[in-house]
Amino acid sequence: MFNYGYFSFASKDELLSKAAEYWNPGKVKFWQDAGTPMVIDRREGYRLHDMSGKTLIDLHLNGGTYNFGHRHPELVEVLKSGLDYFDMGNHWFPSVARAAFAEKLVKTAPHMKYAIFGAGGAEAVELAIKTARYATKRKKIVSIIKGYHGHSGLSVATGDERFSKIFLADRPEEFIQVPFNDPDALERVLKNGDVAAFIIETIPATYGFPMPEEGYLKACQDLCHKYGAKFISDEVQTGLMRTGVMWGWQGYGLKPDIFVCGKGLGGGIYPISACMVTEECGQWQVEDGAAHISTAGGSELGCLVGHHVIEMLQRPETVSNIDFVARFFAQSMAEMMARHSDIFCGVRQRGVVLGLEFDHPEGAVAVSRALYENGVWAIFSSLDKRVLQFKPGVLKDVDLCQEIIDRFDTAMPRARQLLSEMGRTW
Amino acid sequence: MDMARLNVPDRDLSSARMKVVRAAWAAKYYRSFDRDAVLRIAGAVVKAGHDKAGHFAEAAVRETGYGVVAHKTLKNQLCTFELLNHYRDLDLVSPRVDADRKIIELPSPAGVVFALAPVTNPVATVYYKAMLAILSRNAIVLSPHPLAKTCSAEAARHLAAAAEAAGAPSGLIQCVEEPSVPLVEEIMASDKVNVIMATGGTAMVRAAYSSGNPALGVGPGNAVAYVDPSAAVDAAARCLVDSKSFDNSILCTNESICLTQQQNRGNMERALRTAGAHICSADETDRLRDYLWQDGAFNAEAIGKSAVWIAKQAGIRANDAAKILVPVVEHPGQDDLLFREKLCPVLTLTAATDFDQAVTFAAQAAKRGAGHSAAFHGTDQRRLIAYSSAVPVNRVVVNAPCSQGAAGFATHLPPAFMIGTGFAGRSSVGENVGPQHLVHWTRIAFGRDVPADLSALDIEALARKPASAPVPVMAATTASAAEPDLNRDALRAMILEELRSLKGASE
Numbered sequence A: 001m002f003n004y005g006y007f008s009f010a011s012k013d014e015l016l017s018k019a020a021e022y023w024n025p026g027k028v029k030f031w032q033d034a035g036t037p038m039v040i041d042r043r044e045g046y047r048l049h050d051m052s053g054k055t056l057i058d059l060h061l062n063g064g065t066y067n068f069g070h071r072h073p074e075l076v077e078v079l080k081s082g083l084d085y086f087d088m089g090n091h092w093f094p095s096v097a098r099a100a101f102a103e104k105l106v107k108t109a110p111h112m113k114y115a116i117f118g119a120g121g122a123e124a125v126e127l128a129i130k131t132a133r134y135a136t137k138r139k140k141i142v143s144i145i146k147g148y149h150g151h152s153g154l155s156v157a158t159g160d161e162r163f164s165k166i167f168l169a170d171r172p173e174e175f176i177q178v179p180f181n182d183p184d185a186l187e188r189v190l191k192n193g194d195v196a197a198f199i200i201e202t203i204p205a206t207y208g209f210p211m212p213e214e215g216y217l218k219a220c221q222d223l224c225h226k227y228g229a230k231f232i233s234d235e236v237q238t239g240l241m242r243t244g245v246m247w248g249w250q251g252y253g254l255k256p257d258i259f260v261c262g263k264g265l266g267g268g269i270y271p272i273s274a275c276m277v278t279e280e281c282g283q284w285q286v287e288d289g290a291a292h293i294s295t296a297g298g299s300e301l302g303c304l305v306g307h308h309v310i311e312m313l314q315r316p317e318t319v320s321n322i323d324f325v326a327r328f329f330a331q332s333m334a335e336m337m338a339r340h341s342d343i344f345c346g347v348r349q350r351g352v353v354l355g356l357e358f359d360h361p362e363g364a365v366a367v368s369r370a371l372y373e374n375g376v377w378a379i380f381s382s383l384d385k386r387v388l389q390f391k392p393g394v395l396k397d398v399d400l401c402q403e404i405i406d407r408f409d410t411a412m413p414r415a416r417q418l419l420s421e422m423g424r425t426w
Numbered sequence B: 001m002d003m004a005r006l007n008v009p010d011r012d013l014s015s016a017r018m019k020v021v022r023a024a025w026a027a028k029y030y031r032s033f034d035r036d037a038v039l040r041i042a043g044a045v046v047k048a049g050h051d052k053a054g055h056f057a058e059a060a061v062r063e064t065g066y067g068v069v070a071h072k073t074l075k076n077q078l079c080t081f082e083l084l085n086h087y088r089d090l091d092l093v094s095p096r097v098d099a100d101r102k103i104i105e106l107p108s109p110a111g112v113v114f115a116l117a118p119v120t121n122p123v124a125t126v127y128y129k130a131m132l133a134i135l136s137r138n139a140i141v142l143s144p145h146p147l148a149k150t151c152s153a154e155a156a157r158h159l160a161a162a163a164e165a166a167g168a169p170s171g172l173i174q175c176v177e178e179p180s181v182p183l184v185e186e187i188m189a190s191d192k193v194n195v196i197m198a199t200g201g202t203a204m205v206r207a208a209y210s211s212g213n214p215a216l217g218v219g220p221g222n223a224v225a226y227v228d229p230s231a232a233v234d235a236a237a238r239c240l241v242d243s244k245s246f247d248n249s250i251l252c253t254n255e256s257i258c259l260t261q262q263q264n265r266g267n268m269e270r271a272l273r274t275a276g277a278h279i280c281s282a283d284e285t286d287r288l289r290d291y292l293w294q295d296g297a298f299n300a301e302a303i304g305k306s307a308v309w310i311a312k313q314a315g316i317r318a319n320d321a322a323k324i325l326v327p328v329v330e331h332p333g334q335d336d337l338l339f340r341e342k343l344c345p346v347l348t349l350t351a352a353t354d355f356d357q358a359v360t361f362a363a364q365a366a367k368r369g370a371g372h373s374a375a376f377h378g379t380d381q382r383r384l385i386a387y388s389s390a391v392p393v394n395r396v397v398v399n400a401p402c403s404q405g406a407a408g409f410a411t412h413l414p415p416a417f418m419i420g421t422g423f424a425g426r427s428s429v430g431e432n433v434g435p436q437h438l439v440h441w442t443r444i445a446f447g448r449d450v451p452a453d454l455s456a457l458d459i460e461a462l463a464r465k466p467a468s469a470p471v472p473v474m475a476a477t478t479a480s481a482a483e484p485d486l487n488r489d490a491l492r493a494m495i496l497e498e499l500r501s502l503k504g505a506s507e
């Protein structure tokens, strides 16, 4: 019996059927078919407990949402303390938490002028695109093929058509896609002089973290400026120290005109996102501050948590831990690849952002399942299923990291078996 | 007072927790360093420590008001080259093979050491414990006394920088910046701490032992120096004055009581006076007692202060050159407060009627500093042994100053700022604590009657792991697997082939 006081379920099976009935049959079925039918019950630190009682180490982290782990006690303390004083607040008015948090964010990126808040990543992307259009008075938005920036109206139009066509939300005339790592293709589009912005993740997550080639991002930024377009950096997954610096663009010597962050900004306990803009881009806030409205955007509780998230990330101990975690996985993944070279063929890494390549078109789906069976939850890349997203959190300690690698090693024979089974039906 | 409107999590506590996590990372890498690397790091750290021994001595006296800069400098220095030289040949890194007993021993460092640094030796303790950690391949998180936190932390940072520059993993030596009792209690109980090194007040040491973690803690001292009629009394007096004035007696190894025999007492007083002591009259003795113990507790203000300063406070007219104050208690007894530990240059003189009474008294007085140290001056070896067997201490310093002698300056004892007080002093160690206390050994034991030839074993080569240099990762890396060795594993090769052909088919 799963009695939660407010509701109860007799079993995991009952929950699954109710979820399929009332919530989302497609998602329920998908994970059952994938062999990873997880229903997260309790959670703490970097561990998830499935309703079945199975425990999993979380290496998915929802793209960095759980950068600090689940329900980090310090963040929970901050939120609880906030609840004794604040609520979501009233977005119309200035607020202490919003002003303080905005200042804190701007200080992390001194060439930026304003922080504009939303509740989710897509909303922040929405803000970024609207801002670029305001600043350039142009409409076209360029993104990369297999790029991913969320599912709201403007953001979904930048992404894979799988997510836009179904809702008739693709807008090919306004949203143009160019191949990743191909600055010439970008230039061909920019040349027409009608592009408002190019939006790109520093390392495209949902595409499996392919690494930008040397100089590529800088070339894109320069091209944007050459043709009067804005360069937007999507830091939803690469921000918050995950690549070893606060914002991914800092590690590539960039100065985006606009950048967005979300996910881990709310510590996994209170949703908040932000769109950071330069003074020039942010002029609409002077012209008409209420041009964009979001009741849940920049809620005071979110601002309080976000403020503390940034502070925790800036601690020297955190910075050092990230370095240790990154080194550890660089070294142990190289060892794993040597031991399992028949299936495991590549590692893409920057900081604690890793993509593991497997030698099969759906290799990461099998590996994700094998890892699941061995107590590790890591998700494949939706837009490149050869690549497993492997995302350790910034506070993981040495014992947990070692346990992950031990489990990974144990899971490889099972992955091999699953792959050979898949192979036959491929 | 402008109170915060929101409750803010204890920032210092969370950063201390993170330091422990970081130390565990450092320990993981450091435990596989070889002996040369360990000695290289140790060498760099002692050099750095020695260079700034005086600077930090000054900082410590300035911050705490305790002790004497020149003496603190010596104490700091003791923990540098001297300590390294003492332990240089103690190999805690290489595996050991005992071919005759068919036993192989592999060193297993503790991991993360959590170490307290007391206010009395805020820098020497940091130097000392950091060196012990380095030599035993452990990482250390130091927690200073709140009244000495600045100098302790600064010294720790200085050593850490030197260690890192010499190749140590970052985070090997860390120091809590804002210590507090709740912080120390929580970290001591952390399951991420492998061993605690506790020096400080009795309450702290007991808390360490109660934390649930393995602990090395040492108790307080109350050294009795017995001056036998067989002693060269002038030399003995010089030792006593030297020792008691050393760093204004702020070592737990300092003599508390000078015990002699009645027949020798006049001589002793004269010799002490000649050596620079101020011998108190009965009235001065009473004033001193009243000043040093107020409401039954030792007056903290007197700790580590000079004899002249204390004399002034107590209303005693002493010569400006007086190095120590000597109150005189005519007869040895249990109850006089002056027979308790005094971390200041005050040495209580008393005289027994004969040797037997002296031993009985010494044994009783030493109970207040059980397991710690005592001193013996004289040449009568029978009495030395009788004295040493009767007094419940773990070291007896002979014909030398006890402050320095028990801590390994003036004797061949190991240089130490943790003087194990053993079972008598409610401690798990009875000797001067060294790096060997931070390493355990995995013992590989062959059956007695099983043939095993270990004499030709190249244990070094066997123990060596394939080189695993850290890979730079903040710059993007895209690694690719080398072509697999197909002969290695037939099954794997078959799968590989199958997969490759499948991939081909799908294209």
Ligand SMILES: Cc1ncc(COP(=O)(O)O)c(C=O)c1O
Pocket: A063, A120, A121, A122, A123, A125, A148, A149, A150, A151, A201, A205, A206, A234, A235, A236, A237, A262, A263
């Ligand atoms: C790079 C990137 N941008 C934007 C988003 C959208 O964020 P949200 O789901 O919070 O709207 C995501 C979500 O996965 C993302 O990965």
